[in-house]
Amino acid sequence: MPNDFSWPFWFTLPIYPYGRRRTIRKEVVKNTIWTFDQLQGILYVVVPIRMTVVKLDGGGLLIYAPVAPTPECIRLVNELVTEYGDVKYIILPTISGLEHKVFVGPFARCFPKAQIFVAPHQWSFPLNLPLSWLGLPLGRTQILPEDSSQAPFADEFDYAILDAINLGPGSFAEVVFLHKRSHTLLVTDIVISVPDEPPAIVQLDPYPLLFHAKDQAADIVADTQANRRQGWQRISLFALYFRPSVLDIVGLGQLMLNAFKAPERSLKNYFGLFPFKWQPDWQRSFDALRGNGRLFVAPILQTLILNRAPKATIDWAEKVASWDFQWIIPCHFDAPIKSEPHQFRQAFSFLEKQPAVSAGLFESNTYPLPEKDFKLLKEIDVGLQKSGIVPQAKDRV
Incomplete structure (x- = not known):
């Protein structure tokens, strides 16, 4: 039924497909991990936006990066709740991605027993407002501890925070989660893989x-x-x-x-x-x-964001690459992606003057992407820097 796909608060982020959003649920690790894909775009430039649900060993579910809580989406989640237990934790793993932040409050209200954990240093524009003013439930919304061992789900997950990168009016940060038992890394925007065929959603x-x-x-x-x-x-x-x-x-x-x-x-x-x-x-x-189908960092992040903090980003990528994972689930484009830690690390080699190819750590022909395709993004970057809106990019490390 059309009402099953209804998202009545589409005006908070008025992009395609506006108030009618379909959801596809896919089991990616048997009885353990499911992805929920929806669609978003501008001028028919449409890509998947993805939520990941993980079954907890002690019963219940953890949700990473919620999508629009349409009746269809909530029904599909509740089918898992019936079988595996309540939604216990809802994670907002970014501070700048409005397409992720806008859904967290409405989604959390559908699961009143869940605790909400958000990435540190949340901000809003033009005014920094309290989290409760942004729709996040008062009394059950917390900041993710800087030390992942202090989180209530530490036995099953590790996480690493790429701390706030200064972008002038705001900042960028992302928290990636490692589900230890399934060797699966959950990421938001930081890395992607583009499929040859259009995704099902x-x-x-x-x-x-x-x-x-x-x-x-x-x-x-x-x-x-x-x-x-x-x-x-x-x-x-x-x-x-x-x-x-x-x-x-x-x-x-x-x-x-x-x-x-x-x-x-x-x-x-x-x-x-x-x-x-x-x-x-x-x-x-x-x-x-x-x-x-290789893993890489989106050109927009390469040109406009991560080059503001190359050393901090490389250090963070080194930490993540020290973990034991075999699969990566991003919030956009393809998923799940078969990937090893060294492939995650090599995705950030564009930030280095001399990537360690000779040491056998990186596969050949991974970077760079064609320089000519970055022309518009680099013009935008220069314009933002000249106007003083964003800080200067830093040299590669």
């Missing part, structure tokens, strides 16, 4: 995929798996680079002329406006980004 409504599979406004794109794949790969380039080097923007006059030629002109397809023109070799840019 994106395929429930293929319109965004087919929209971006077009080469021009007048195209009528058949709903085939090849076209869905093409749309997804272009969406991935949009989402991670904003404007990759293989994308040209159509001028205003041509844009309007093309719109009049579009076979459909409605709000759904932005009245025929399609300002994008992909170069013939765009596929090579996607292949370089994906790197056969």
Whole structure:
């Protein structure tokens, strides 16, 4: 039923798919870990947003990075509650990701027995407000202890806090969790892997995929798996680079002329406006980004955030890489990802002047991503620095 997918507070973060959000639950470790995928995006640039649920050894559930608590989502969680016990802990593992923060309060109210733990140094803009004013339940919301051994779930989880990186108006931080028994690392935004095929949650409504599979406004794109794949790969380039080097923007006059030629002109397809023109070799840019499914840090984080604190980030990555894990579940793009600790560590080699390839620690051909695809992101970075909005980037270590 449509009401099953309803998210009435969509206006708190007015992005696609607004007030109607589907949920897909997937068991990734038998009777132990489940992922809950929903969708988010702007201008049909849609990617998964993911919550992870872990069964506790003593009974009950821990939830990492909640998604929108639609009736469907809560019903799927309650099916696990019936079998494995109440939701005991809800984790907000970021301080800057509004797409994660906005759901925690409403989600927590659906499980009144749960304790909420949030990453340290939470902030809000334009004013720093108390957590209770941001919708987090008063009396059962706590800051994650800096020492993970002090957390009530320390027997089953370790965690590492990448502490607040100063970004001027705000800051960036992330907390990754290690579920020891299943050797699974839970991360929010810090690393990703891009699948070649569109994820299942994106395929429930293929319109965004087919929209971006077009080469021009007048195209009528058949709903085939090849076209869905093409749309997804272009969406991935949009989402991670904003404007990759293989994308040209159509001028205003041509844009309007093309719109009049579009076979459909409605709000759904932005009245025929399609300002994008992909170069013939765009596929090579996607292949370089994906790197056969390797683990990497998103270009936006590389260019605008982590380069403000390269040494602290490397030190943190070294700590995480000292753990014993075999799988990584990020909140976006692909999951679960088969990965070893050294592969996690090598994802941060872009912060180093001389990555330790000669020591056999890193696989070859991992970095760098194509420099030309970073052009727009670097222009944004320079502009923000010149205006004094963000601090200067630091040299690689």
